Amino acid sequence: MSVRTRLAETARTARDSTVSVVSATTGTDGLTRRVVLGGFAVATVLLTLVPLVFLLWTSLWDGYPGQFSGSFTVGNFLAVYVADAFDVTGLVTNSLFVAGGTTLVSMSVGLGFAWLLVRTNVPTKDAMELVLISPYAVPGYIYAIMYITTYGPDHGLVTTTLVGALGLDAPPFDIFSPTGIVVVAGVDAVTSVYLLTAPALQNMDASLEEVARIHGANIRQTVRSVTFPVILPAVLTALIIRFLLGLGEFSVVAILGAREQYEVYATAIWKAVRLRAPPEYGQAAALSLSLLLLAAVLVWYHRKVTSRKEDYMTVTGQGYQPHTWDLGKWRWPVAGALWAFMFVVWVLPVAVMVLVSVHSVWFGHFDASSLTLAHYAEALANPRLRSAFVNSVLVSLAGATIGTVLVVGLSYYTERTTYPFRGVVDFLSLSSVAIPGVITGVSVLFTALWVGKVHPLVDLYGTLWIVVVGCVIAYIPMSSRLAIGNIVQIHTELEESARIAGATWVQQMREVFLPLFRNTSAIIWFYLLIHIFQLITIPLMVYSSDTMVIPVKVFNVYMNTANVELVSAISTLFVGMTFLVLLSLRLFGVSFHDMNTR
Amino acid sequence: MTTQPQLTVTGLDKRFGSEYAHRNVDLTVDRDEIVALLGPSGCGKTTLLRCIAGVEVPDSGEIRIGGETVQSATVSRPPEDRDLGMVFQNYAIWPHKTVYENVVFPLKYADNPVPKADYEDRVEEILDLVQIRELKDAPATDLSGGQQQRTSLARSLVHDPDLLLMDEPLSNLDRELRKEMRDELQRLQHELGVSVLYVTHDQEEAFYLADRVVLMRDGETVERGRPGELHRRPSSPFTRRFVGVHNRFEGTVDVDAAGDRVVRTDLVDFPLDNVDYVSDGVSTGSVACFLRPADVEIGGFAGRPDGRLELTGTVVAEGILGDAYEMTVAFDGAGTDLVVHSETVRDRARGDEIRLHVRPESIQVYPITDA
Structure with a gap:
């Protein structure tokens, strides 16, 4: 595949040319630079490795995490894998099914939209894109609840309407089934697939396709033989990321699978840690390790088949209008089909969520007599809910800020210095992409329990800090790729000329590098803000009654009371807040595509 | 100071x-x-x-x-x-x-x-x-x-x-x-x-x-x-080679029957004593010869007026280049072409036979020392 190799080559030379940089440092400034950057490197290594060490330790320990009087044992592994404390075969099968299914759904729909919107003249594409990327503001657990109120068997608006209109005995579909789970989780992932693949299509050199047309290929043959191979690296990366996230899929399975006791790894680990009394920490840790191994093998294989540099190849070409195919007489039918699809999977569920939130009780249809704003009043007045909102905002602000500083520092370390262990730092910051959120969550929990026993000063368990730290760790891979991708675009000469003009490294950073990196830092900050705000897996593992955040609250209220009306009201407020942030970003000129990592 | x-x-x-x-x-x-x-x-x-x-x-x-x-x-x-x-x-x-x-x-x-x-x-x-x-x-x-x-x-x-x-x-x-x-x-x-x-x-x-x-x-x-x-x-x-524009051709230093040192190249042979020999003493072996395009004269008459070397070749390319008229001349049995600049002559065509004159002292000869 010569195009791929050539592009990879370009990416490689672009990278290599940035390697030799200011390294002449002996004075005090050299020390500052070494200490500051070394600090970031050490922090990265600690944050990514230490939780795994404690996960391993807990799995091999016969006491609780932090119970130093225990001793090493393989009992947890025997219990999990030999004595059938968990149905491991079933968990592997179900997790692979969910991962494969969501990947299939999200990749086919996401890629289809990306190609149609970027490379054809389908009408109303701007409005479509807006609808397509707005679900960025809707996390998976809210998706699941929205779908229950819209397509659920008992009080789903569409289900009850269909059953009534057609006189059916039973609902025509079941979203509580494995297929239902896969569809909902898959639809949830479409936006991210679109954001991962659209830029590759956008930046593709149109003449590559034109030349195929000129030499006799029709649209379909061109797409198959030219377009697809060229964007294949981006597609493969989206594929592997989706599959890894699917393996760790938690909230949709937990909510939709509850009725039929459908279990995947993530839900089993969660139950062992948070629902069992006493919690089965050791067994949860032992169980986690096999999922971790599965994910690691996948990532290793992905790296083996695609060169690592290729994944992060950035094709630049701003303001470049690619050639678009003419759909001819199919333009409007295609647009109609896309709008119908978007209405069914996104617009209607959101509308129903809002509708449910203003009913005192929801019975699956509009009821004027039941209209009320009581749920909003409760969401805003209830002190526990209010503190959850405050906690969510605090955690995401702190997490976004700490995370941004960390990844800017660590990517400067790997891309701009000749210090040792750059490869290790780079590897660790990237490889934790293979660790499902639930496992990061339990690892951070175990770490807090162990370390907390060492000295009260470092006892973070039960504080918001542990939630913040966990969220930062969870997004190191994605945010560090954003930082590294952009650092290589700043010429090293700009920094060198400042040094030669007399500035120390610190002065240079203040005057040249950081101002030039401000936009990227802002994008990383907002990326982290929005994602941490919505993240459930980490807080769900480490929260205590004082550190409740909204995602956990939504989840718990639904799981414990099935009060869909209140949940819908909270969710509407929550999604509204996220949407406002995204909207203001757009006003500031940051496009959603900027927040896309590869 | x-x-x-x-x-x-x-x-x-x-x-x-x-x-x-x-x-x-x-x-x-x-x-x-x-x-x-x-x-x-x-x-x-x-x-x-x-x-x-x-x-x-x-x-x-x-x-x-x-x-x-x-x-x-x-x-x-x-x-x-x-x-x-x-x-x-x-x-x-x-x-x-x-x-x-x-x-x-x-x-x-x-x-x-x-x-x-x-x-x-x-x-x-x-x-x-x-x-x-x-x-x-x-x-x-x-x-x-x-x-x-x-x-x-x-x-x-x-x-x-x-x-x-x-x-x-x-x-x-x-x-x-x-x-x-x-x-x-x-x-x-x-x-x-x-x-x-x-x-x-x-x-x-x-x-x-x-x-x-x-x-x-x-x-x-x-x-x-x-x-x-x-x-x-x-x-x-x-x-x-790096400085200025020069024709470069290689040859060997030999001693002829009369005991004089001559440079033999595939273009022409000439005595070593007359050329600009840049050396600290190496007397035989391979040499590199350099000749500026402007130092080649386009000759009218046959013969060797005042000791100039004479070569006869064929024009293989020609054209105006900047202020000069440039010709590339090839020679029968020689692997090297000569580039010739002229201020006066500008009307040759490809395939024309041409006679060239070169003053030996305008040829710089360097022994090739490195392998």
Whole structure:
């Protein structure tokens, strides 16, 4: 595949040319630079490795995490894998099914939209894109609840309407089934697939396709033989990321699978840690390790088949209008089909969520007599809910800020210095992409329990800090790729000329590098803000009654009371807040595509 | 003040892995002197400049700037403590600053006697000198290539550094602008009296601007000297080939029946005594012969008037090139073609038979020593 190799080559030379940089440092400034950057490197290594060490330790320990009087044992592994404390075969099968299914759904729909919107003249594409990327503001657990109120068997608006209109005995579909789970989780992932693949299509050199047309290929043959191979690296990366996230899929399975006791790894680990009394920490840790191994093998294989540099190849070409195919007489039918699809999977569920939130009780249809704003009043007045909102905002602000500083520092370390262990730092910051959120969550929990026993000063368990730290760790891979991708675009000469003009490294950073990196830092900050705000897996593992955040609250209220009306009201407020942030970003000129990592 | 050079590089070695970028490089730049470091791309001249600037660390060797050791076995000063100015090939103008903010930078951070209150005056003075005073408040992103070049030059001179480093400063400019900036650089250097180390692969630039030219090849300095002598009669065939435009053909030195040494080439044989033989004594073996295209005369009459060599060949290509008329002439049984320039003749066609005359003393002959 010569195009791929050539592009990879370009990416490689672009990278290599940035390697030799200011390294002449002996004075005090050299020390500052070494200490500051070394600090970031050490922090990265600690944050990514230490939780795994404690996960391993807990799995091999016969006491609780932090119970130093225990001793090493393989009992947890025997219990999990030999004595059938968990149905491991079933968990592997179900997790692979969910991962494969969501990947299939999200990749086919996401890629289809990306190609149609970027490379054809389908009408109303701007409005479509807006609808397509707005679900960025809707996390998976809210998706699941929205779908229950819209397509659920008992009080789903569409289900009850269909059953009534057609006189059916039973609902025509079941979203509580494995297929239902896969569809909902898959639809949830479409936006991210679109954001991962659209830029590759956008930046593709149109003449590559034109030349195929000129030499006799029709649209379909061109797409198959030219377009697809060229964007294949981006597609493969989206594929592997989706599959890894699917393996760790938690909230949709937990909510939709509850009725039929459908279990995947993530839900089993969660139950062992948070629902069992006493919690089965050791067994949860032992169980986690096999999922971790599965994910690691996948990532290793992905790296083996695609060169690592290729994944992060950035094709630049701003303001470049690619050639678009003419759909001819199919333009409007295609647009109609896309709008119908978007209405069914996104617009209607959101509308129903809002509708449910203003009913005192929801019975699956509009009821004027039941209209009320009581749920909003409760969401805003209830002190526990209010503190959850405050906690969510605090955690995401702190997490976004700490995370941004960390990844800017660590990517400067790997891309701009000749210090040792750059490869290790780079590897660790990237490889934790293979660790499902639930496992990061339990690892951070175990770490807090162990370390907390060492000295009260470092006892973070039960504080918001542990939630913040966990969220930062969870997004190191994605945010560090954003930082590294952009650092290589700043010429090293700009920094060198400042040094030669007399500035120390610190002065240079203040005057040249950081101002030039401000936009990227802002994008990383907002990326982290929005994602941490919505993240459930980490807080769900480490929260205590004082550190409740909204995602956990939504989840718990639904799981414990099935009060869909209140949940819908909270969710509407929550999604509204996220949407406002995204909207203001757009006003500031940051496009959603900027927040896309590869 | 002193006769000490502004820059002294002694025994500099630089390796990338096991590859040598430099081997035992020595170099000096005297006060108020422009030294051009000339060599084909990839010969290590930019790396040498970066070692001097302190953004790259040599493996061994010593660097002294303005009389102070900035690099040795025990010292390695960071770039900001070397009192330098530098113009990068891509100018490295900070895009988020205005012209003024770019130029004032060294005053704020580098060692200099200008008090803070006088920064603005000093910057304006230097902007006047490079003739972009009116762009003082322009954002850097609005500048054209030539304006960026001038900004970069102003920035590198504003704090009156001990030494100015220039890395291919003219290579990104178009032809017209290149000539203009070349003259400008010469004027500035005379007005300011600054010591300059100038890296380029363009021999015209090097010979036009420099007081001394240092030729580099594969990380080693090959030859150095005043532009005039280096241009007229360099001491190595590598330099001869690199400097000026020459026909090059190879031959061997032989002793003929009469006991005289002759050079045998596939074009023509000629006695060694009459040519410009650049050698320190090697008397037989392979030689490289160089002949300027303008030194070949297009002859009318047969015969050998006043000892000139005569060759007969066929025109294989011809055309106007700049001010001259250029022909490429091929010879039966010879692997080498000769390029011939003429001021007068301009009307030959491809395939024409042509007779050429060459004065033996215009042929420079170098023994080929390296394998």
